[in-house]
Amino acid sequence: MTEKTVLNDTHRALGARMVDFGGWDMPINYGSQIEEHHAVRRDAGMFDVSHMTVVDLHGARTREFLRHLLANSVDKLKVQGKALYSCMLNEQGGVIDDLIVYFLGEEFFRLVVNAATREKDLQWIEKQAKAFDVEVKERPEFAMIAVQGPHARDKVIGLLAEVDHERIKKLGKFAAAAAQGPHGIPLFVARTGYTGEDGFEIIVPQEHAVALWQALAAAGVAPAGLGARDTLRLEAGMNLYGQDMDETVSPWEANLGWTIALDEGRDFIGRKVLEAQKAAGVKRVMVGLVLDEKGVLRHGQPVLTANGAGEILSGSFAPTLNKAVAFARIPAGEPGDVRVDIRGKEVPVRVVKYPFVRDGKPCEGI
Amino acid sequence: MSEIPGDLKFLKSHEWARVEDDGLVRVGISDHAQGQLGDLVYVELPEIGASVQAGHGVAVVESVKAASDIYSPVSGEIVAVNENLNDKPETINEDAFGDGWIFLVRASDRGELDEMLDADAYAELIENEDH
Numbered sequence: 001m002t003e004k005t006v007l008n009d010t011h012r013a014l015g016a017r018m019v020d021f022g023g024w025d026m027p028i029n030y031g032s033q034i035e036e037h038h039a040v041r042r043d044a045g046m047f048d049v050s051h052m053t054v055v056d057l058h059g060a061r062t063r064e065f066l067r068h069l070l071a072n073s074v075d076k077l078k079v080q081g082k083a084l085y086s087c088m089l090n091e092q093g094g095v096i097d098d099l100i101v102y103f104l105g106e107e108f109f110r111l112v113v114n115a116a117t118r119e120k121d122l123q124w125i126e127k128q129a130k131a132f133d134v135e136v137k138e139r140p141e142f143a144m145i146a147v148q149g150p151h152a153r154d155k156v157i158g159l160l161a162e163v164d165h166e167r168i169k170k171l172g173k174f175a176a177a178a179a180q181g182p183h184g185i186p187l188f189v190a191r192t193g194y195t196g197e198d199g200f201e202i203i204v205p206q207e208h209a210v211a212l213w214q215a216l217a218a219a220g221v222a223p224a225g226l227g228a229r230d231t232l233r234l235e236a237g238m239n240l241y242g243q244d245m246d247e248t249v250s251p252w253e254a255n256l257g258w259t260i261a262l263d264e265g266r267d268f269i270g271r272k273v274l275e276a277q278k279a280a281g282v283k284r285v286m287v288g289l290v291l292d293e294k295g296v297l298r299h300g301q302p303v304l305t306a307n308g309a310g311e312i313l314s315g316s317f318a319p320t321l322n323k324a325v326a327f328a329r330i331p332a333g334e335p336g337d338v339r340v341d342i343r344g345k346e347v348p349v350r351v352v353k354y355p356f357v358r359d360g361k362p363c364e365g366i
Numbered sequence: 367m368s369e370i371p372g373d374l375k376f377l378k379s380h381e382w383a384r385v386e387d388d389g390l391v392r393v394g395i396s397d398h399a400q401g402q403l404g405d406l407v408y409v410e411l412p413e414i415g416a417s418v419q420a421g422h423g424v425a426v427v428e429s430v431k432a433a434s435d436i437y438s439p440v441s442g443e444i445v446a447v448n449e450n451l452n453d454k455p456e457t458i459n460e461d462a463f464g465d466g467w468i469f470l471v472r473a474s475d476r477g478e479l480d481e482m483l484d485a486d487a488y489a490e491l492i493e494n495e496d497h
Contacts, residue, residue, distance in 0.1 A: 033404050033431070227431060295408055295428070296407060296408055296428045298432075316430060343426070
């Protein structure tokens with residue numbers, strides 16, 4: 001049974017091409033994926049991300065629970081409304097999922113986890129939460145719209161109640177706050193995203209999602225599908241769960257070392273294995289690739305290096321760069337001249353530091 | 367969706383073929399196929415002079431989403447390719463049945479064209495695919 005977000009009819013009325021995405025019937029584009037990509041880089045676009053799972057955690061020991069559950073440290077969250085990106089690991093140090101956690105009160109944190117991993121995530125979180133007496137409550141009654149692009153914030157703020165304008169304008173990166181939308185709609189506005197552009201991700205009660213979408217459209221925000229979302233996040237150097245990492249991959253091998261907090265005395269799930277891996281050195285690393293010749297890098301293509309073969313994880317044509325880029329996992333060590341096997345032909349590629357694109361512009365060396 | 371020109375024949379894999387006045391067979395992909403693929407970003411063209419066999423892959427079109435093999439509907443020799451697609455692969459999105467043609471074949475056996483679908487049969491095929 002395919003699930004539908006509350007905006008499904010809205011997408012269809014806009015002529016969207018719909019695809020199955022992790023069991024959800026979602027718009028891949030509304031015409032041209034490339035134009036939607038450019039709309040987000042140059043102006044403002046919006047994505048229906050209501051398929052993502054919102055989970056609220058309540059209880060006196062919630063912070064203590066999250067110290068144990070997450071590889072990043074929730075102790076970095078000191079001000080109410082602040083958010084943190086983290087991996088949730090299994091005992092072997094493999095990635096169960098990546099998520100964002102919001103600090104909403106000493107006894108109230110909110111998680112936003114991936115749609116495709118919803119069931120196993122909920123099971124895992126509930127299992128771990130028991131020992132801490134934390135209540136785990138999924139919030140399926142919420143829809144979510146991501147509004148992204150250089151003009152995204154201004155367009156959203158213009159729709160909010162006058163009294164909220166200044167406060168939401170001042171909202172820092174990776175922070176969230178409640179606000180009142182058009183017609184008094186109650187919103188949870190977070191300055192986060194998955195595109196490499198500034199903007200907001202807005203959680204809204206389902207029954208108001210269509211009205212919010214229409215108001216955003218009237219304010220000149222272009223609908224964008226999951227196709228554009230994928231090329232935007234790849235250019236921005238952001239991992240996709242299931243493609244760039246999974247339970248067989250440690251964060252060290254997925255360029256997520258920056259999200260691991262080995263802070264003194266915190267016993268999080270997977271820590272022992274991560275420390276052992278760090279001490280021994282990891283055998284595989286994740287790198288960025290750029291193809292300067294014509295062609296497209298794709299998931300699964302073999303990557304040939306001086307130290308043996310690896311493979312492409314996420315790979316695509318990058319509309320902002322007008323050439324193909326990819327993430328690849330390859331053997332550690334100086335890789336030498338790197339080539340990708342595209343349909344039996346060895347094509348030279350450059351190994352680069354990513355992100356490939358930030359704030360609308362190609363990064364240096366790309 | 368644009369009208370399907372009546373003088374075209376089709377493979378089930380969405381290639382079209384048109385017999386030109388000089389007897390050469392021009393090949394492209396259907397408007398329906400370009401719509402399914404989405405924005406095209408790269409076309410790998412065959413070599414001029416290459417010999418091709420009916421039903422074998424001779425070109426590749428890549429959209430942002432995926433790569434697809436393009437099969438030749440007839441056996442013969444490639445006599446021209448649409449070089450314009452090297453710089454403007456999106457021409458296929460804009461005009462799949464016209465300026466977005468991909469290659470031209472001198473057919474060794476034009477009887478192979480008889481095995482293709484006519485425009486009505488193809489229209490029916492994609493109609494059923496959509497439901």
